[in-house]
Amino acid sequence: MPVLRVALDLPLHRLFDYVAAEASTADVGLRVRVPFGRGEKIGIIVEVAAGSDWPLEQLKVAGEILRDVPPLPADFLRLCEFASSYYQAAYGEVLLQALPAGLKRLDPPTRRNARPVKITESVPRPELTGEQAVAVEAIDPAAGFAAHLLHGVTGSGKTEVYLRLIERTLAAGQQVLLLVPEINLTPQLEGRVRARFPDTGVVSLHSELAEAARERNWRAAFAGEASIVLGTRLAIFTPLPRLGLIIIDEEHDSSFKQQDGMRYSARDVGVFRARQLGIPILLGSATPSLESWANAQGTRYNLLTLKERANPEASLPTVHVLDTRKMVLQEGVSAALVAGIRDRLARGEQSLVFLNRRGYAPVLACPACGWVSRCTRCAANMVLHLADRRLRCHHCGCEHRIPKSCPTCGNQDIHPFGRGTQRLEGWLRETFPEARILRVDRDSVKSRKQWEAILERIHGGEADILVGTQMLAKGHDFPKLTLVGVLGADSALFAADWRAPERLFAQLMQVAGRAGRAELKGEVLIQTQYPDHSLYAALVKHDYPGFAATLLKEREQAGFPPYAFQAMLRAEAPLMADAIAFLTTAASLPVVAEHGNILVFDPIPMKMARLANLERGQLLVESHSRPAMQAFLPAWREAVEGIKAPAKLRWHIEVDPYEF
Structure with missing residues (x-):
């Protein structure tokens, strides 16, 4: 009797064997219903074997082999096998997460046949530069x-x-x-x-x-x-x-x-x-x-x-760095930016004020006792959303009503500190009452239909001033947009994350690129307290290659990617002590000493140390050889699986981590 080797959507690095009355190698890649525990699951057949390492009488009988979809091809199975091996993820999880939800249901609903959308009118091709x-x-x-x-x-x-x-x-x-x-x-x-x-x-x-x-x-x-x-x-x-x-x-x-x-x-x-x-x-x-x-x-x-813009009448925008140390700002906005917006209004052009911080203000605070609106579940502040009358955590989603007085001392004179897009929008409406102002962030745009409606308004000239976050920074072409003002960019210059300068430069280059994409000349005003920083100097010259060369030299000297290869073991538990103890044990496993070209750092709390009532720690592993890292990780992961940990502790390995 043939044996089906089945991958299931479970965080287990193993396959499951079932006997089948009728099956052949042609069934590899098909979905199958199999008994699991007290219920059933949908799995994918990855092998049809003649026998099993287990006695056949101990194997359960597979259910129906589903043939409503052709077998998943061999190249797809190999792709998922690679992803499983490289990212230390269970093979079954990789295979099943790639399928639509309906194909993973035990009783899928009836679907009508697909009809790929076609339109009847074509658009002529422009001449290539x-x-x-x-x-x-x-x-x-x-x-x-x-x-x-x-x-x-x-x-x-x-x-x-x-x-x-x-x-x-x-x-x-x-x-x-x-x-x-x-x-x-x-x-x-x-x-x-x-x-x-x-x-x-x-x-x-x-x-x-x-x-x-x-x-x-x-x-x-x-x-x-x-x-x-x-x-x-x-x-x-x-x-x-x-x-x-x-x-x-x-x-x-x-x-x-x-x-x-x-x-x-x-x-x-x-x-x-x-x-x-x-x-x-x-x-x-x-x-x-x-x-x-x-x-x-x-x-x-x-x-x-x-190197050049495709529209022969368009040129790269002129970038100006404004030294805010010498300026008096109104709600964080300089007089030069106000004048630039007023000039565009007079000419019937559009302006974008970029502030990558949504909400009304980053925090609500009491000046009497120092209370701030911290999230009770995370190591983060709750953001003030004045329009909704709510304090909201952007990390875990927790929210509360705005208190009428300080919860600590009872002071009724509590204030918002800092500014977000909602507060900036309100001030711009007061300053430019004649302007049509449109705020674009994840609070104002929550669905595709809303997004398409906003894009239609912008392209139709129904907005004079855009206030937006990174949603507006990339991939959009607004012909009438000629001025971009950037607020609050400095916070990323000295972040603990060594990737922060790279991200900031990309973000600012992208948002600057929204200006002057047609025949109208574009201008970008970046407000900063560090006008001499090399990042801003590169932005002024639109010099990505020069900036990248500088960062790569710094990374090489520091031994950071792409000149090293990293993995991160993260653990989260109700108590930080449990998470750190687990990571410390993982760092001292014998398998670590057996791989001399692997460097294991000390466990530390994550930057966001508390999220959704769980304390989080991390352990960085590094090597200058990718093959050495890939040889080490499976053996280490298997050893980590054997550590006895508290019942509520959860852990995972992330290869090539992007967040620190």
């Missing part, structure tokens, strides 16, 4: 695997390069996978793709889709009916029978790194998948990640550059 033409010709989908990094300044027409390569790939009868970092970038790009390829099936895959829609789109992609798949990070695992090209837009963005469950990088998984299939992958960004930039300075990636 010389730089765009060179980039397009450098990438040959038929030439096998190659990793290309497209470094193009904001507005240089990276999307047009993508569209030309998609056109070439479709002509060869292949599919294209195009990833974007965030859902709010999807509607605009999806519209351009559909308009360019009206007779081609296009589907999108992201978390805001309803369950039924996501499953329909996934099935269409898997069946080959959709030739273009546009999605966020999880779409990198979509099985595609004719995949010929992978494109990852804004490849530097941290949204491509999953921060819970299986902690993977969609960008890095994409590079592995392209190599596995022997197809090209294109990574695009105005501010590439330093890891990708270092690869492009060597021989691993092919560097392609777009």
Whole structure:
């Protein structure tokens, strides 16, 4: 009797054997109902074997093998196997998380057949610039695997390069996978793709889709009916029978790194998948990640550059750094920025005031006793949301009503300290009563429909002043936007996280790039107390290569990635002492001493030491050899699994950590 080796969605690094009355090797990749404990689960058959390490009489009998979907292909199984091995995640978790929710249900609802959306009118192709033409010709989908990094300044027409390569790939009868970092970038790009390829099936895959829609789109992609798949990070695992090209837009963005469950990088998984299939992958960004930039300075990636904006009448915006030490600010806004906004209002142009802090104020405080609105569940302050009359924690979601007096001393004169987008919006309305002001953050935009409506208002000229967070910083083209003012950027300059300068530079370059993308000249005003900082000097010159070279030299001297390889063991428990004790035990396991080229640091509390009533600690592991790190981690993980820990302690290993 054949034995089915089945992967289940469990955090266990093992497969489960079941006997089956009828099965063959052709069933590998199919879903199967199997008994587990007192109930049933949906698993995936990864092997059909003649025998088992367990006595056959001890094995349970598998249930129905589900054949409503073709078997998952071998290349998909190998991709998930790689992700499981590299990121130290259970194979079953990797396989099952890549499937739509409906395919993992014991009693899935009936779905109607997928119909990839097509439109009838096409949009003419613009003429390529010389730089765009060179980039397009450098990438040959038929030439096998190659990793290309497209470094193009904001507005240089990276999307047009993508569209030309998609056109070439479709002509060869292949599919294209195009990833974007965030859902709010999807509607605009999806519209351009559909308009360019009206007779081609296009589907999108992201978390805001309803369950039924996501499953329909996934099935269409898997069946080959959709030739273009546009999605966020999880779409990198979509099985595609004719995949010929992978494109990852804004490849530097941290949204491509999953921060819970299986902690993977969609960008890095994409590079592995392209190599596995022997197809090209294109990574695009105005501010590439330093890891990708270092690869492009060597021989691993092919560097392609777009130095000029695609619109011949557009030029890069002029960047001015305003020294706020010598200024009197009104609600954090300088007189120069006020004058710039007033000038744009007179000319009928749009302005963007960028403040990456939502809410009314970061904290509510009592000047009499020093009380501040701290979250009772986290090591963070609760943000004042005045419009909702709530104090809200942006980390765990805990919220309370605004107190009428200080909870500690009873003082009724409690004040908001600092400012967020809501407070800034209110002040701008008072200062510019004639202006139409639109705030864009996660409090004002909570759904795709709201986002599309806001984009329509901006493009329709129904807003004079935009107040926004990083939601507005990337991927958007607003022809009438000519002024960008940046507030509150200094806090990231001296952060404990060594990645903070890289992130800040990328964020400011992206938001600055929103200005002057058409024939109107753009201007960027950055308010700072550190006008001589090298980061701002590079921004003024739009000099990403120079800034990246400086950071890479610092990283090399310090032994930080990309010149070292890291993993992080994190533990969380009701008591910090339990978390640290667990990590200390993990650091002293015999397997650590057996790997001399691995450096294990002392356990410490995480930067956000308390989250949702759990105390959190971390233990950093580092090596200058990736193979050495990959040889160490499985043995260490197995040893860590054997540590006797408190019942409520939870732990995980994160490879190539992005947050510290």
